[in-house]
Amino acid sequence: MEVMKISSFKGEMNMCQKILLVDDEHMITEVLEAYLRKEGYEVFTSDNGLDALRKADRVNPDLIVLDLMLPDISGEEICRLLRKESDVPILMLTAKSGEDERINGIVLGADDYVTKPFSPREVVVRVQAILRRVRKTEHVPVGEQLSFNHRELIIDLLKKEITWMGGTINVTPIEYRLLSNMAQNPGRVYSRMDLLDKIQEDGFSYEGYERSIDTHIKNLRKKIETDAREPKYILTVFGMGYKFGGAPDAKNASL
Template sequence: MAERILVIDDEQNLLQVVGDYLKKNSFEVFTADRGRKALEMFDELEPDFLILDLNLPDISGEDICREIRKKSDIPILMLTAKTSEEDKVKGLYLGADDYLTKPFSPRELVGRVNAILRRTRNKGSMSEIFSFRAGDLVLDNMRRTVTKKGIEVSLTPNEYKLLHALVQYPGQVFSRARLVSAALGFDFEGYDRTIDTHIKNLRQKIEDDFRDPTYILTIYGVGYKFQGGEK
């Protein structure tokens, strides 16, 4: 069955061109030119992938991303006309998996979509369960769930992969580059400082106090390590 992609952008020409390229690559494509319409379509269609423009006339792309992340870990590729690193990192902080700056090549967009899907299709079959501090934090790799104090935590696909890579080797220090290759794959087209944004998001979701973490520690000048809840 073809994977469903919902493209959200208010530029009709862009919707047409992007839609045509995605269809040629065997995707089922749906489009929306308004944020509210897109949210309604999301609930009805249950797509497999979201391409989201940040600048929409009724609801900002940031707000749409926040709403989607409350209920789904669907891969999200953000489109933006903003070129500053701060703007791009903000999108990743909100839960996007990658970003693409306008103007862009439709072929590059399809390549990004395929790269992200390659990273998220392999959901893993190992029945691993990692539990820390008497069940305070539990990662179940068979179900691909993470719970904190018994409550399920919603992670993006990349956040989950990073956490899974870290919990397998408590106490081992990972450089940013190593985390990129271990968790996100060699075809990851972002930059290694993107890891910092994902780690910040993870800390806010799994730490008792993200400003004083006990699970994911920073090793200054090197990278990060998972400490298992004990400093």
């Protein structure tokens, strides 16, 4: 019974993370897609560079698994183009095993490198490791103000204050951490386990459980939503968790 519970937690944590697989060898993408979906990831595939760039822009993946040898645009060029606009993690796949090729991939901005032939399990483990590192390093510079909907909602990351409709509202430390973390990544879906992890980062001790997140979200909605039954800031993504839906102002004010 405990094993089933842990497995279900793992799936919920990964389900809201999107992986884009780019490889023109369909057998490889089919196998990797099956392995990644088994781990709970949402998977998109592409077999050429132009389509990969379009999907990367449309899907906004959490990680890209990128083959270097594609029929139209090389993986190196795709990596170079992506890095001009995005810091999305990239795991490169290639039949090139030389040291120069591996170094060049890292220089271009790849986060890791796997040489063909490879074990699908190894790719999955490397994907998980990269995403763990990314989650630990996500942050917004201290001292910045996040504002939404023409400053209707303001989150002061230095003072740890929340202003709504021109007035400072009282929130608990847990409510502040939930809202500030989600607001830093508008549109990103967080499972309850993701939010529990966020609460406990930086040494913050919390003895809660998954469903307690629902209570904190409910309380937050009462404080920052005009109608808590039809929220516009903290949105429920059924079967997955929550996301922040507020429209960021064009420019956040610095303190």
